[in-house]
Each structure stands twice: as structure tokens, then as C-alpha cells.
Amino acid sequence: MTEASITDTITPASQEKLKQTIAAIERLEEDKAGISADIAAKYAEAKAFGFDVGILREIIKRRKKDRQEIEEKEMLLDTYLAALDG
Amino acid sequence: MTEASITDTITPASQEKLKQTIAAIERLEEDKAGISADIAAKYAEAKAFGFDVGILREIIKRRKKDRQEIEEKEMLLDTYLAALDG
Amino acid sequence: MTEASITDTITPASQEKLKQTIAAIERLEEDKAGISADIAAKYAEAKAFGFDVGILREIIKRRKKDRQEIEEKEMLLDTYLAALDG
Amino acid sequence: MTEASITDTITPASQEKLKQTIAAIERLEEDKAGISADIAAKYAEAKAFGFDVGILREIIKRRKKDRQEIEEKEMLLDTYLAALDG
DNA sequence: GTTGATCTTATTTCTC
DNA sequence: GAGAAATAAGATCAAC
Secondary structure, three states: OOOOOOOOOOHHHHHHHHHHHHHHHHHHHHOOOOHHHHHHHHHHHHHHHHOOOOHHHHHHHHHHHHHHHHOOOOHHHHHHHHHHOO | OOOOOHHOOOOOHHHHHHHHHHHHHHHHHHHHHHHHHHHHHHHHHHHOOOOOOOHHHHHHHHHHHHHHHHHHHHHHHHHHHHHOOO | OOOOOOOOOHHHHHHHHHHHHHHHHHHHHHHHHHHHHHHHHHHHHHHHHHHHHHHHHHHHHHHHHHHHHHHHHHHHHEEEHHHHHH | OHHHHHHHHHHHHHHHHHHHHHHHHHHHHHHHHHHHHHHHHHHHHHHHOOOHHHHHHHHHHHHHHHHHHHHHHHHHHHHHHHHHHH
């Protein structure tokens, strides 16, 4: 049971909004792709310098994970405290 | 095998370079995460406006593909033209 | 540039294989759904008993994570050792 | 707030129940992971045989949807029939 | 050229 | 049912 016919007609206003939304997202996607390229360049530079890219990635992954774990511990504590309240 | 033996083989200079590299990449990763958040916010806003996010993603995916195909065709054309020159 | 016409004709043998494959996967998917239902029932039972489901999930998640981290540390060690070799 | 205060309020009986619950759920999760692995193996085998995994997944998805829609229609039919009775 | 790995996207699941 | 979180899937890219 699809809902294909709810709004077969789009108002000019929402059409305009649609265009703007798509344009905005596409711009952001471009920016994101640019940064991804920058990161790739950094890794390439590091590799050229003699670093092991695999280990570099591993280190960065670990550091990120550590940061997340601190946050998670706080959340866990909150969960327990909330359960004690309830 | 101690952990020390891993770092022992790294000179102070390359250690400094390592730190800078990691810092640079982490900064870029942060920027990237920020943009991803912006994109997510745009989709959320569009959803709140009444758009179907799945369709929105589909549209953007297709437009990207179209752009790529146009580029590919231009490259192919260039290849042919170059071949005619050569 | 799609490859729709590579094998428009399917041999009876591979057709049979296709049917068997689909049947096998669908059976496995059913089993999986059944287990998911069992898990949900366990949580419901625990809740009825008076346990906090959120914390229960948190505990199970943690224990799983702990197990994975032990594995990961071993892998990380391997990565470093391999890098020292190379 | 010490950690002890969390467990202090749990009776030995419910502690036992907690252990059993966790053990039961972890066993079920393992089974589930095993089946997921079996499914992945089936897809891998199909791929090795020459099938397109993406299409295979699409077929299975559609068949599942079809089954659900048939059930929905039957439920709807039942609803109507019940309404006629009432 | 095929597997492995990584990163992103999509779908499902759970909670509120 | 809406939003967040977990899981699964797909795409991409490097390495062997």
C-alpha cells in the first residue's frame, strides 16, 4: 500500500524550498569531499615521510575511541543513577 | 617485548612530525564531522518541512552520478580527440 | 554503462542453484528472526521481574565490548609487531 | 556515591535471576551471530558461483515484502469480515 | 582481479 | 510515532 498520491502536486513554495535544500546539501557534500581529500593528502604525506599509514590510522582510531569511552562512562553512570531514581 | 621498544626506533624529529600529523588529521576529522552534522541537520529540517528524506537522498545520489557520467563522457571525448591528434 | 545482457539466458542448473540459495537464506533469516523474538521475550520477562531493561542492555553491551577489546588488543599488538618487522 | 550502593538493594534471589537472564540473552545473541555468519557464507558462496549478490538481496527483500503485504491484506480482510459480523 | 579494509549510507530496533 | 541508537549493507579504494 504505497502512498504515491498524497501530494502529486507540489506547491511553488515547497518546490523552491526543495531546490534550496538540495543546493545546500550538495554544497556541504562538496566541502566534505574536500576535507576527505585533505585527510588523504595528509596520510600520503606521512607515508612519504616514512610513517606506517596503517599504524597512524590505528592510533587516531584509538584516540577517538578513548574520547568516546569517557563520554560513555558518563552516560553509563547516568543510566545507573536514573535507575536508582526510578 | 616491552612497549618501549616500539618508540625507541623513532627520532625526536620524526616524533615531532608524528604529533603534528596526528593533530592535523584530527582537526580535519573534526571539521568533517561538523559538516556531516550540518548535512544531517539539513535533512532533519527538510523532513520537518514535510519532505521525504529517502527520496531527497535518492535525488542527490542521482544528480551526483549524472555529474560523474558527464565528466566521464568528457574525458572519453578528450581521449578520442587526443587520439585523432596523435 | 550497465551489463544487463551478459547472461540473459540462465541455465537450468544455475536456476536450480538460485532457488536453493534463496530458500536456504530465507530459512536462515527466519531462524534469525525467531532468535530475535526469543531475546525480546527474555527482556520482557526480565522487565516483568522488575529489572531495568536499559541497564540490562547496557551490561550486556559492556560485556560484549570487553570481549572485543581483548581481541582488538591482540590484533593491535600484531600490527605493531608486523610494523617492526617491516 | 560508592559503587556498593547500587548493588546493595538487590537480593540474592534477584541477583541469581539477573545472572541467568544475562547468560540466556548472551547465548541467544551468540546463536544469532552464528546465523548471521551462515547467511553471509551463503551469499559468499552464491557470489563464488557467479550470482550478483546485490540482486539476490533485492529478490529476497521483495519476496519478504510480498509476504508481508499478503499478510496485511489478510488481516485487513479479517477486519472487514469481523465488521460485517458485528 | 579479487579479497580485505574502511567509510558511508540504509534499515532496523528501541526508547520516550 | 518520532527521534536516537545499533546493526547491517553498500561503495570505494588499496594491497597482494
